[in-house]
Amino acid sequence: MAKISIREANNFNFNFSEQSKKEALALSWLIAFREYLLKNKIANYGDIMPSKKDISKYLKVSTGTIQNALKYAEDKGFFTSKQCIGTIIKNENEKAPTKMVSKKDRATIEIKRYLLNQQYEENEFIPSIQEFATELKTSTNTIRLAIYELMEEGFLKKEFYKNNAHIVINKQIKLTEKEKNFGNEIKNKNLVKITKENIKKYIQKNFKTGDKIPPNSFFAKMFNVSIRTINTATKELNKEKFLLSKRGKYGTIYINSNLKEKKSEKSMFMSKVKAEHDIKPNYDYKWEIALNNIKNYILKNHEVGDKIPSMKDFAQKLNVSVSTIKKAVYELTLQGILFTQKGKYGGLFIVEMPQREDSYTWLAINPLYFNEN
Helix, strand or coil: CCECCHHHHHHCCCCCCCCCHHHHHHHHHHHHHHHHHHHCCCCCCCCECCCHHHHHHHHCCCHHHHHHHHHHHHHCCCEEEECCCEEEECCCCCCCCCCCCCHHHHHHHHHHHHHHHCCCCCCCECCCHHHHHHHHCCCHHHHHHHHHHHHHCCCEEEEEECCEEEEEECCCCCCCHHHHHHHHHCCCCCHHHHHHHHHHHHHHHHCCCCCECCCHHHHHHHHCCCHHHHHHHHHHHHHCCCEEECCHHHCEEECCCCCCCCCCCCCCCEEECCCCCCCCCCCCCHHHHHHHHHHHHHHHHCCCCCEECCHHHHHHHHCCCHHHHHHHHHHHHHCCCEEEECCCCCEEEECCCCCCCCCEEECCCCCHHHHHC
16 A cells, blocks of 8 residues: 655646636546556555645645545545545445445435426526525535536536536436435435434444443444544534543543433322431441532533533532542442543543432322222
């Protein structure tokens, strides 16, 4: 696996023709440069392309343009990306593993459906990229990649009218049988949603609350999706308080605040175990009192995923030593209620809510009671 230098492009003659630098140029250049490297045995399958930054400087376009072009070329099977390595030249004839629906594929089908439903005819201007993005509720970059796909398939073409480029219908739009069946399935689902559900199922099956889960690169390889898709999915799981992600080496913790707390059964015929006249629990150590006070504080003021005050703050508030609080926090960590993290972004985090002190028990009811009364 050799790293290719951008200097190799100096001897590569590329015909710019009338293509726009910010759109088709980057994609055409990447594919043509790849063929040049392979044909002249400068590179082999598995070698690493120059970095996006180097290519963007060479072509004098933004790194975002290169990133979009590479993503499109990857979908076509010319390249593959690996985290911390780079963009690798791929043999397009190799059978790729089955991949879930990407946003670009979904947008391509939805655009074809829209043009068919609105009865667009040949040589007619189609809506702008921004209009499609609003209509299909997706990003302009996704729409742009989908339009490139349709242009390559021959359904669309670019024409210039009054010195402005417009996309028009090149030939009659048709949906394949696979696209017809596939369209209904993906209407309300996309790659991120599917990936998010797969991650949830895997974590629930293999981990307990409070456990540190594998890095995003692990899930990207497992589910055969991009690291960007995994990042988006884990962000949503953080918002749902299923995961708690921290920076640096601390990683991501499985907290799952949606798990139902284990509570004793309740009915309309129940009585409290602890009444006002009951004797309060007799604690042998100060740290046990501090533990109970911390639990009550959490129940009253916080929820799963929150960061709570420091041990020093608790010591001052409860008028006990920091050592006493440390013992209480250690016990709460063993119980899986708290997670302690060191460093700049560290602190005490709630991974599971403690059970309330008030519990209830069933009353034995004689069914004859209702008949007698």
